Amino acid sequence: MTRSGQNRLRSFTLHALLAPLAVVWLFPLWMMAVFSTMPDHGIFSSDVVLWFGTSFTDNVRNLQADTDFMRALTVSVFVGVVYTVLSVMLTSMAGWALARYRFLGKTAVLGIILGTITLPYFVVVIPQFVMVARDFKLANTWFALIVPPLFNSLGVLFMRQSFSMMPPDLFDAARVEGVKEWRIFLYVALPLARPTIAALSIILFLHSWNNYLWPLLISSDRSMFTAPVALGSLVGLTKVSWGGIMAGAVLLTGPMLVVFLLLQRHFIAGISAGAVK
Amino acid sequence: MRHNRTAYAFLAPYLLIFLAFWVWPIINSFIISLHMTRVNPWRFAPGANWSRLFTDPAFFNALKNTLIILVIQVPVMIALATIMAVFLNSPLLKAKGLFRFAFFAPVVVGEVAYSAVFRLMFNYDFGVINKLIAGVGLPVVDWYSNPTAAMALIIMAVTWRWAGYNAIIILAGLQSIPEDVYEAATLDRVSKVRQFFYITLPLLKPVIAFCLVLSIIGTMQLFAEPFLITNRGGPGQATETLGLFLYRQGFGSGNFGYASAVAYAIAALAVVISLIQLRLARDPQ
Numbered sequence: 001m002t003r004s005g006q007n008r009l010r011s012f013t014l015h016a017l018l019a020p021l022a023v024v025w026l027f028p029l030w031m032m033a034v035f036s037t038m039p040d041h042g043i044f045s046s047d048v049v050l051w052f053g054t055s056f057t058d059n060v061r062n063l064q065a066d067t068d069f070m071r072a073l074t075v076s077v078f079v080g081v082v083y084t085v086l087s088v089m090l091t092s093m094a095g096w097a098l099a100r101y102r103f104l105g106k107t108a109v110l111g112i113i114l115g116t117i118t119l120p121y122f123v124v125v126i127p128q129f130v131m132v133a134r135d136f137k138l139a140n141t142w143f144a145l146i147v148p149p150l151f152n153s154l155g156v157l158f159m160r161q162s163f164s165m166m167p168p169d170l171f172d173a174a175r176v177e178g179v180k181e182w183r184i185f186l187y188v189a190l191p192l193a194r195p196t197i198a199a200l201s202i203i204l205f206l207h208s209w210n211n212y213l214w215p216l217l218i219s220s221d222r223s224m225f226t227a228p229v230a231l232g233s234l235v236g237l238t239k240v241s242w243g244g245i246m247a248g249a250v251l252l253t254g255p256m257l258v259v260f261l262l263l264q265r266h267f268i269a270g271i272s273a274g275a276v277k
Numbered sequence: 278m279r280h281n282r283t284a285y286a287f288l289a290p291y292l293l294i295f296l297a298f299w300v301w302p303i304i305n306s307f308i309i310s311l312h313m314t315r316v317n318p319w320r321f322a323p324g325a326n327w328s329r330l331f332t333d334p335a336f337f338n339a340l341k342n343t344l345i346i347l348v349i350q351v352p353v354m355i356a357l358a359t360i361m362a363v364f365l366n367s368p369l370l371k372a373k374g375l376f377r378f379a380f381f382a383p384v385v386v387g388e389v390a391y392s393a394v395f396r397l398m399f400n401y402d403f404g405v406i407n408k409l410i411a412g413v414g415l416p417v418v419d420w421y422s423n424p425t426a427a428m429a430l431i432i433m434a435v436t437w438r439w440a441g442y443n444a445i446i447i448l449a450g451l452q453s454i455p456e457d458v459y460e461a462a463t464l465d466r467v468s469k470v471r472q473f474f475y476i477t478l479p480l481l482k483p484v485i486a487f488c489l490v491l492s493i494i495g496t497m498q499l500f501a502e503p504f505l506i507t508n509r510g511g512p513g514q515a516t517e518t519l520g521l522f523l524y525r526q527g528f529g530s531g532n533f534g535y536a537s538a539v540a541y542a543i544a545a546l547a548v549v550i551s552l553i554q555l556r557l558a559r560d561p562q
Contacts, residue, residue, distance in 0.1 A: 010469070011369040020365050022379035028437060029382060031405060032394045044403045046413070049306035090291045101280040109288065116299065118490060118551045122498050122520060125538050125546040126527045127302030127309065139317065148298045178484065181283050193464070210387035212501050217528060228389040235393050235505045242397060256385040269545035271442060272449030 032253065035246035054244060060251075062233075063244030068127040071223065072230035073251065078213075079145050079226060080208040085205050087150050088197055092102050095159025096185050100171070113153045121170075129217050149214055155200055158273045162196035163189055195266070202263060203270035206256060227252055308539040314534035326538040336539065338514055339522035342428070344496060350432045351492045355485060357436065358443035364471065365444070366451045378443040388438075388501035395434045396506045411547050424515035427507045430515050434502050438496065443488045450484030451477070490551045497547050500524060504545065 011043045030050075038053040040062075063069050093108040097103075098110060102146055106200055128148050133139040166189065174184045192195070225233070234240045285292075310326050312319040330336055361380050363371060383391065399406050408416040420426045441463035456479065462472050503510045510517030517525075519539070525550040527536030 007369065011371075014364060014367060014369055015371065018376060021361075022376050024433075025383070025437065025441075028391060028394050028398065029386070031398055032390070035394070035397060040426035043397065044310070046403070046408075047497070048405060048408045050405075079547070081534075090294065093287045097284045101284035101287075103284035109292075110390065112295075118494060118548060120498050120540075120547045121522055122358045122495055122542050123540045124299055124302050124532055125504045126523070126540055127306035129296075129527070130533055131302055131310065132303065146295070150294045150301055151291075174371045183286070197311070201444075204418075206385060210385075210389075212388050213524075228387050231281055232389040232392065232501075232505060235396065245393050245395070249393050252390045253386050255383060260382065262321050263376070264381075267384075268445055268449075271445045 012230075013115065017186075025074035029253070029257075031194070032246055032249050035243065036250040038243055038246075040243050043246075055252075056247060059241065059243035061244075062241035063248050064239075065088070066234055066240055066244055067225070067230045068222065069227065069230055069248055069251070072225045072227040072269055075145075075224065076209060076227040079142070080205045083146050083149065083208040086146065086203045087152055087155060088201055090150060091155035091200065092159045092190065092193065093097045093185070094156045094198065095161075096163050096189060098156065099163035100162045100168075100189075113156055115156075116151075116153045125213065128214075133218060139218055144218045145215055145224065145226070149208070149211065152204070155204065155271065158196060158200055159193065161273070162193045166192055185190055190206050198263075199266040199270035199273070202266050204257065209252075279323050294508055305345045306540060309534050310537035310541060311532045315530075315532050319534070326535045329535060330538050330542060335514065335517075336522060336542075339517045339519045342515070342517055343499065343519045345428065346432055346435070346499065347493060349352055350435055351489065351496055352438045354440050355434070355443060357440045357487055358488065359447055359481070359485065361440065361444040361490055362447035362451055363477065367487050380444055382441070384445070386435050386438065389436070389505065391438055392502055392505035395430070395437075395502075399506075419531065421507060421511050427516045428553055431499075431502050431507060435496065435499065439492065443492065446488055447481065447484055450481050454480050480503060486554055486557070490554050493554070494547050497543055497550075 014088070032049060034052055037056045038049060039055045039058065042049060042053055044231060047214065060069075081143070083102055098106065132148055140146045170192075171184050171188060174188055175181070206262050211226070212226060212228045215229045216232065219225055220232075229244060231252065234248075236246050279499050309319075311321060313322045317536075365373065365376060365380070370376065373502050396468040401407060401417070401419050401421065404420075406420075411417050418426045420430050458476055459472060462476060467475070498520045499518045503516045503518050503521050504524070507516040511523045520543075523536050523539050523543070526532050526539060
């Protein structure tokens with residue numbers, strides 16, 4: 001067989017294997033969108049429906065009647081934004097310290113950060129809950145939703161890597177001129193780290209947006225439900241609009257898919273950062 | 278030159294959060310595990326929770342379920358992720374953007390949203406999956422009453438959600454392999470399949486090991502899927518995972534002492550498995 005013939009066969013096999021897999025992979029998202037546009041009697045009928053209906057707004061209204069989802073979305077947006085800003089501040093400062101300075105205990109700090117990657121969150125969540133809710137009586141507060149999840153080890157490593165790839169002469173020159181360290185960090189290093197910060201912010205916001213277990217535990221008051229908690233509270237109820245639940249799933253997922261499509265590069269950089277140490 | 282003060286000034290807020298919300302709780306968790314927490318006030322009884330752990334059939338059931346999912350789901354998912362990554366990396370692939378979207382999109386979908394969809398898709402009477410199965414003339418499956426089917430459902434759901442995530446990491450690893458390695462092999466007429474097994478896989482070993490560790494830790498903490506898809510670990514306790522068991526003990530029954538002991542057991546298991554994994558990955562052969 002000629003070289004190009006061989007390539008054509010290879011290309012055909014490649015697509016023949018990958019296309020069905022891609023269809024299977026897209027199917028749940030497709031069905032989520034389809035279900036969200038169908039009335040409940042359409043979802044629970046014996047027909048196979050694979051195309052959109054016209055009931056999306058009705059479903060949103062049903063969802064809003066089952067639980068105050070608009071309020072929950074507002075809570076989620078607020079928590080996500082504040083969490084992301086705070087977390088970027090913490091991790092970039094810590095990353096800068098670990099990339100830029102030699103100091104006593106540096107190896108220990110790095111070792112601990114790396115160690116926590118393999119520590120299951122479940123070890124922390126029960127005592128966190130006991131501390132925040134039982135000892136400090138802070139359940140159902142913004143503080144409880146935002147602050148305890150702030151610790152993040154991959155973010156620090158990501159920022160540290162970004163800072164340590166910058167030429168040190170840049171900062172040393174500023175220091176020789178008597179510029180204070182925090183000014184070098186704020187006005188020289190941070191602007192240079194903008195792509196990394198963008199990637200990190202996306203990952204952090206997504207993490208907060210989809211976080212389920214912690215807000216489920218810490219918010220028992222409906223007015224402090226995040227969107228996933230509000231939606232999850234409907235799954236499993238008997239008298240509930242499934243079209244509404246699917247509309248909620250679309251409202252949760254849709255914006256993130258759009259962000260993913262627009263900022264794919266940052267997304268992928270943020271996730272694959274875990275692999276490159 | 279050392280900059281202890283400046284460095285710790287920059288580290289302070291981060292370390293403060295770490296100490297307050299990680300270090301202290303982990304220590305506190307151990308202290309709590311030594312108490313009877315179903316009486317008020319809590320009573321110091323160092324052996325109570327730990328001895329119960331080793332004789333509790335419900336704990337062993339959850340452990341068994343978690344290990345079954347782990348042993349099946351993680352290898353299947355990593356293999357799929359590797360295939361996705363290798364194919365996405367192929368210069369022959371057309372419509373790369375579309376394929377990338379298909380495989381990577383689940384990464385942004387939250388646990389609650391996708392659990393709800395899967396629950397609906399696998400409904401016995403009206404689920405689209407059973408309709409499709411019936412459509413090709415096969416017997417329909419009662420995904421929520423048959424324990425094996427329920428387990429399979431959880432495994433499929435988790436695989437769907439996380440394969441693309443791992444593929445992203447493996448793809449990054451693939452792209453860091455220099456081209457000339459393959460060029461030399463192609464000149465020597467080494468087939469693509471052999472190149473994959475003798476060049477690509479060995480070079481990917483550290484990345485795959487990293488994915489394995491992350492996936493094992495993730496699967497050990499599986500919670501939302503059995504909570505929402507199979508309705509609190511049903512049928513019966515057939516899909517109850519360690520995470521769900523922990524939730525039930527800690528937040529259902531308010532037995533924080535026992536839940537803390539369970540959490541420690543999960544952590545110990547995760548650490549052991551991760552260490553074995555990393556040791557295997559590092560071992561030069």
